[in-house]
Amino acid sequence: MEMSDERMEMSTVECQHLPPSWQGNGDADAEVEVEEDHLWPTKDGPLPIFLKFENVEYRVKMTLKNPLTAVRVAFASQMTVDQGSSCKHILKGIAGSVDPGEILALMGPSGSGKTTLLKILGGRLDGGIKGQITYNDTPYSPCLKRRIGFVTQDDVLFPQLTVEETLVFAAFLRLPACMSKQQKRDRVDAIITELNLERCRHTKIGGAFVRGVSGGERKRTSIGNEILVDPTLLLLDEPTSGLDSTSASKLILVLQRLAKTRRTIITTIHQPSSRMFYMFDKLLLISDGHAIYHGKARDCMHHFSSLGFVPEIPMNPAEFLLDLATGNLDDISVPEALRGSPDPQEFRSQVIRHLQLKFRAGGGAGAGGRSRVPPTEQLRLALRARKDHRRSIGWLQQFTVLSRRTFRERASDYLDKMRLAQAVGVALLLGLLWWKSQTGNEAQLRDQVGLIFYICVFRTSSSLFGSVYVFPFEKLYLVKERKADMYRLSAYYASSTLCDAVPHVVYLVLFMTILYFMAGLRRTVPCFFLTLLATLLIVFTSQGTGELLGAAILSVKRAGVMASLVLMLFLLTGGYYVQHIPKFIRWLKYVSFMHYGFNLLLKAQYHGHLTYNCASRGGCQRLQSSPSFGTVDLDGGMREVWILLAMALAYRFLAYFCLLKRITLTPL
The missing domain is CATH 3.40.50.300 (P-loop containing nucleotide triphosphate hydrolases)
Incomplete structure (x- = not known):
């Protein structure tokens, strides 16, 4: 008789073992009243632990x-x-x-x-x-x-x-x-x-x-x-x-x-x-x-x-x-x-x-x-x-709940007035400094190329430092919830990345819409959207870089220092300050996403067949002949798009595995 009862118990559905207060029926008070001489549960009661x-x-x-x-x-x-x-x-x-x-x-x-x-x-x-x-x-x-x-x-x-x-x-x-x-x-x-x-x-x-x-x-x-x-x-x-x-x-x-x-x-x-x-x-x-x-x-x-x-x-x-x-x-x-x-x-x-x-x-x-x-x-x-191992919700449901919680928790940062003022204020300042800029001669062209590089630097630094502190700040919450098996780490990482990407996209579109037309960049629909796409790729890649640094270090102070060093390294090898890097250190520019992002922005804005310097004695010259594009093939295709996409994905995969390893080894 004992064994038959056990077989019946094993065949019941998992929700049958939930207390009545969980199932939404039954008398909750009856669940609380327990006789001292009989502490073990009924079949539908919670499992006591001796x-x-x-x-x-x-x-x-x-x-x-x-x-x-x-x-x-x-x-x-x-x-x-x-x-x-x-x-x-x-x-x-x-x-x-x-x-x-x-x-x-x-x-x-x-x-x-x-x-x-x-x-x-x-x-x-x-x-x-x-x-x-x-x-x-x-x-x-x-x-x-x-x-x-x-x-x-x-x-x-x-x-x-x-x-x-x-x-x-x-x-x-x-x-x-x-x-x-x-x-x-x-x-x-x-x-x-x-x-x-x-x-x-x-x-x-x-x-x-x-x-x-x-x-x-x-x-x-x-x-x-x-x-x-x-x-x-x-x-x-x-x-x-x-x-x-x-x-x-x-x-x-x-x-x-x-x-x-x-x-x-x-x-x-x-x-x-x-x-x-x-x-x-x-x-x-x-x-x-x-x-x-x-x-x-x-x-x-x-x-x-x-x-x-x-x-x-x-x-x-x-x-x-x-x-x-x-x-x-x-x-x-x-x-x-x-x-x-x-x-x-x-x-x-x-x-x-x-x-x-x-x-x-x-x-x-x-x-x-x-x-x-x-x-x-x-x-x-x-x-x-x-x-008594109750089935938890699925990955998609975890992702949905975590996305809602993440957005609610970080809403004050996403909707920060200072962040909005920064995006609008910097765009207006740059628009006034480069008001209706021209490319009629070498000096004007050089100024406009400098604006494009600054756009690359500004969006990179904003995204990099905006994401490098996320995991170090949330380390304790993540360790605690992972110890309790509340969700899969992949669901948390995906929701965190997606929620952080949304405000970056919104502020970037606002920033570029104001600056693009004030600075007098090429007013064609393809050029505008190509420039916006290139900037988005830069933002996503730098966000992935920040996540990788934060996940690998999990220390607010050290992550900030490392992010500053990486930004300085990529800034110097981006292709604006130094175009001809010595051979023994030239490999640095090939791991710099700022190098590919800057080249992509130049290709989105200019073409090799366009001319400039038409008022000179020699007549009009092709843009490709300008020293500003000495290392950039303006008609060389858009391979930088695929390189930046590959970098953005690779950095995120590495960030996830670093986070998985560090969180698993971190005691609470």
């Missing part, structure tokens, strides 16, 4: 270029040194467990390994990990990724989007394809109500240069971003960091409400208030990579009192625990075995070692305990964990 970890160790290799520095660092932090490479032992046999409906708080001083342990439990760290971590008595697998929500310490949210827009776009990207748009919007409304974000739903998130929501509202938005997909294991890294006591307590109350809906919650916490401390169900206290307490939060004071550590003055429990974890025992009585050490540093080390030994002696190494899942439920939970 998490257990034992003897978790983590080492990280640190490569130092200077061997002497490596030795000094090793002695300072007790690392092993091997030819300039040091290995730091961060976690040293941590164990613990947490069940659905509980909140486990990870406490300890800075650098004790809290965040590292949290990332390991969330499957966000690879390599150097030892120990056993099980979810419903099964090891971690990629299908569990969508059941785990991870809220980072820093709220990585787009500042220009409102709270509602942030959650709506996340819902469209992360919720299953079988849900309708209205169901996804209903899910967002439910999250906003659940997290008490109604008052600020239409307020921008804000950031360094944009006023927005408060710190508590921003943190709740980050939590809402994760619980949209109804994760049953929610991990939070310092969620109360930067919040006042009242806002922090309200946030913990929100986590308590979430835990009551059969979610397993683990959070790192630094120094909570007394009220907040007693809101946690379990506590894991870490000191120097070792666990020194694991159990109920309310029992910790009694536990340490039984070991002889008693506060001599009224103290916040969190402050008392952190003092123990650091070995700072001011105003704390100590057991007889630790008294009499004259050296304060040695005394602190003895205290920490004593607490570690007592924890191990009391069975702390096996604090993971036995899972509360009955044997009859283990197989069904394991099967559901394997098949």
